[in-house]
Amino acid sequence: MTNDADRAAPSEQLRDLAERYGISTEYWSFFGDRVHVPAATLRAVLEAMGVATFTEEQVHTALAERDAQPWRELVPPSLVLREGAEHAVDVRVRDGHDVTLTLRLEDGTERTLELPDQEPERRDLDTGTVWGLRAPLPADLPLGWHAVHAVEHRLRGGETGGDAGGEAVREATCVVAITPQRLPEPTLRPGLGGRGWGLMAQLYSVRSRASWGIGDFADLADIARLVGERGGDFVLVNPIHAAEVAGPIEPSPYLPTSRRFVNPLYLRPEDIREAAYLPSSQRALVEWAHDSVRASNTDPARIDRDAAWSAKKAALEVVFAAPRSAGRQRAFEAYVAREGRPLADFALWCALQEHFEGTVEPEEAHDVTSPLVARLRTELAERVEFYEWLQWIADEQLAAAQASAHEAGMSVGVMHDLAVGVHPEGSDAWSLRRMYATGITVGAPPDMYNQQGQDWSQPPWRPDALAREAYAPLRDMIRSLLRHAGALRIDHIIGFFRLWWIPAGQGAGNGAYVRYDHEAMIGVLALEAHRAGAVIIGEDLGNVEPWVREYLSSRGILGTSVLWFEYEDGHPAPPEHYRRLLLATVNTHDLPPTAGYLAGEHVDLRARLGLLTEPVEHVRAEAERERDQMLGILRERGLIGEYPSEREIVEALHVHLVASDSLLIGVALVDAVGERRAQNQPGTFREYPNWQIPLADSSGHAVLVDELDDVVRFQSLTAAVDTALHRWSQERGLA
Structure with a gap:
């Protein structure tokens, strides 16, 4: 609860100091109100940046030091410039x-x-x-x-x-x-007028008969091949960033322990080269581990990450202990040398998680530079090597998935997703502690979908620390993600411009925007994308200043549009008015699949979970008005008849989207099989099984990768989008 002192207005000096550190002292809310940030919030944010402001004398001293600091440096630590x-x-x-x-x-x-x-x-x-x-x-x-x-x-x-x-x-x-001044437009497969489409999937939810209870990189390779053969250019998957290795594993792929390294939960043990040469006794151990979770592949209820990892980890330890050829050992050692200290620290953090599992970690273990950690680095060397090896294997299997995509004709292939931040107790926050603000989490201020604001429980990077480190953590993270991918979607790319910082204990609505050097951060992103020949897509939904979208387009970075969110003068915007540099989709992972959205299940779910701040009847009426308005547009365009089926409406919405000039069209896999359940309900934690819903059809039966090509809705929707793009291209003489 806040009191009057917490809401007191800042002095002119304090406002000046905050602005010099990139802290906005006022902002325009989603609802159009001008909000002034109180003094208590500004002081808390400045404190997180290492600036003492408890008295006006301290504020005065801090202002003078801020002006003097550049003059104390022989040269600035970094410059990010355009060619x-x-x-x-x-x-x-x-x-x-x-x-x-x-x-x-x-x-x-x-x-x-x-x-x-x-x-x-x-x-x-x-x-x-x-x-x-x-x-x-x-x-x-x-x-x-x-x-x-x-x-x-x-x-x-x-x-x-x-x-x-x-x-x-x-x-x-x-x-x-x-x-680079600007990234070039992506070169997509010919015949579509420079445009392309692809599939969007939550990889963990898409299993095959050979999976270990959770989707993996082998499944990704199979999905990419299938979609590529049907004319698709990319497969966008959820963030595959590293998670916990000692349970319980955080279900959200958007709350990783590290954004540079990969979650070994997505490995397929049998695809490791050494697994093929295991003696029968060792092979039996791998098969027994697989048997313990094999039946869960067809369970439509919930993904059990902890069970899947327990089984996989046992199998991976067997394969790790197997001898490697001289060539394979050299390749592993070369990978470790290339990744350097960051990999060594990440692997050590994993080993420490195991070492202290079930106990209270001593305070020294939280400091990567402590004598205890130095001693354990030596004592746990074998486990450190195991976790380094897992990252090497992940690198190999990701390379195989991207190769499979290209072999199937995809021009882009795998499209990764970059989360906004990391877990406050994860590997990155541990090994790069100097990079993060303490006592702060990031999130979003109140909007129409989350009227109390959002707290994502992630510590933010300090803008000054990024510049001091010459943006190396950002560079290395982007470089790693693009090593075996053709594109990268950046969740909440506004975080490259500003982030909503929430001081501990103040509530999601009581934060302040902190500005980042977007010219530097986007420059680093563009440089690494240029070198990888990759496409960059920024998720620029929500409360984004118009100039940001214009700036991203000027750098060749695609934006994002979701059909349900695009409005002009109170009516759905015609797709013909969408931007060209865009990934356009019908829905997003924060909404139910289209079938569920049409049925108003997003309203029912929020009502059941107590998330509504308006009467449910009013919210439901608005949802029905939105749906009827969209159906009316589809009828006017001749895309549906008077009494269309659910499947016909879903396909018509996607064909409607193709009328835009947008470079990329995304098709959610859940829409292609008739799934109705949401993967994520924003604003919930324990109330809903976020990020744990396996892929299932409209009847609630699990859908496996092996069966996708025989699913009629999958065949029909992907064919409808591909045909519509070809027709669009032919009508404009671009085919």
Whole structure:
């Protein structure tokens, strides 16, 4: 509960300080109201950034230090720049000193940077006078990661007029990333006028007869092949980020322990090369482990991640213990060397989870630099190696899935999904603690679907820490995700621009927006996507400022439109008005499948769970009005008759979507089999089995990957979308 003191307005100094740290002191709500952020919230957010603001004297001191900080650095820690433009590095040299600058290109070549004649800027600090200079960078710098190394020397012969080349007293490096101005439009399979379609699936929910109770990378390869053969260009799956390895496993793929590494729960043990050469006694152990969960493949009720992982882990340990050929061992060692310390820390965190399972971890275990962790790194070396090996195997199986997609004719192939953040007690938050704000979670302010706001329980990256680390964690994460994928969807891409920070204990509605250096973050994203030849899609739904969408389009990043959310003047927007750079879909994982949505099950579910803030009759009437309005549009366009079946309506909605110019059309697998249950109900935790619903048909029977090609609704919907795209292309003379 908040009191008047909590809602007190900030002083002018406090507002100024907050704005200088990128904290918005006011914002426009989803409902059109101008909201002023109270002083208590601003102080809490600043405190999370390491800025003391409890008194006005501290605020005054912090303001002065914020202004002085750039002048205390010889060069800034990083610059993210666009190719082809003129740029310069700010250099701050202390009085009585000189500086030499060396530009080191990514390919290892070096150039000396000259400081042209210029009138330096002067700043007097508490430590003395500092002179500000600008060192121009070559305009022809290639795309990539470069560095400017600066060495400050004390002048010989006095403070002024002395000779350069004295003792080196300070060194610093500025990482310089040169990024593309714009990503090119994706090259899709010919015949569709530059457009394409694909399938969207929650991988864990899509099982086959050979699965271990949960969908896996082998199932992904089979789905990709099937969709590719039917004319599809991509398969979008939920985030496959790492989860817990000691139960219970968090069901939400959007609350991972690490976004750089992969969840080994998606491995298929039998597909590991060494598994084929196991002696019969070891092979029997793998088969017995599989038998313990095989029957759950046809259970339509709920995914049991803990049971699946327990069985898989036992089998994977058997395969890990099997001898590897010299070539395979070298490949494993090369992978470990390439991934470096981040992999070693992630694997250690997994081993520590096992080691302390069922006990209370000592405080020292929460610090990656503690003596206890250093000792356990050695004592648990074999388990660390096991978890490193799991990541290597995951890398191999993801490569196989992408190869399967391309062999089937897909131009994009696997499309991964990037979660907004990580679990507060996960591997990333543990090993990269300096990168995250403490005492803060991120979420969203109130809107029409979540009228109390949302708290996603994830700590945010600190903008200043990202710049200080030259955006390396972001770079490495994107690079890892795109290694064996043709596209990446970024959930809530507005997080690259601003995030809703919620101080601990204040409630989801009592936060503030914190701005990020979007030019730098999108630049890093574009550079890594360019190098991977990948498509980037930003989920830009909700309370997004219009200029953000325009900016993303200018960088060649696709946006997202969901049919039910696109409105103009109170009416559904015609698809012809959608943007071209777009992934357009009928629904999203935060809504029931289309069959359930048409039946108003999203209203019934929220009513049962007590999530409505308006009378259920009113909400249901609005949902029926929305549905009838859409059906009227479909009839006007001749896409349905007077009394259409559910299947006809679902197909008509997708064909209607094809009337847009949007580059990509997404077809949800749940819509292609008649599933009605929602995968996720926002605003719930224990009230609903989020992210645990297996794929099933309209009768409630589990649908397996092996059976998909024989499902009439699957055949019909995918054929309808493919045919509609071909017709669209032919009508415009683009086929």
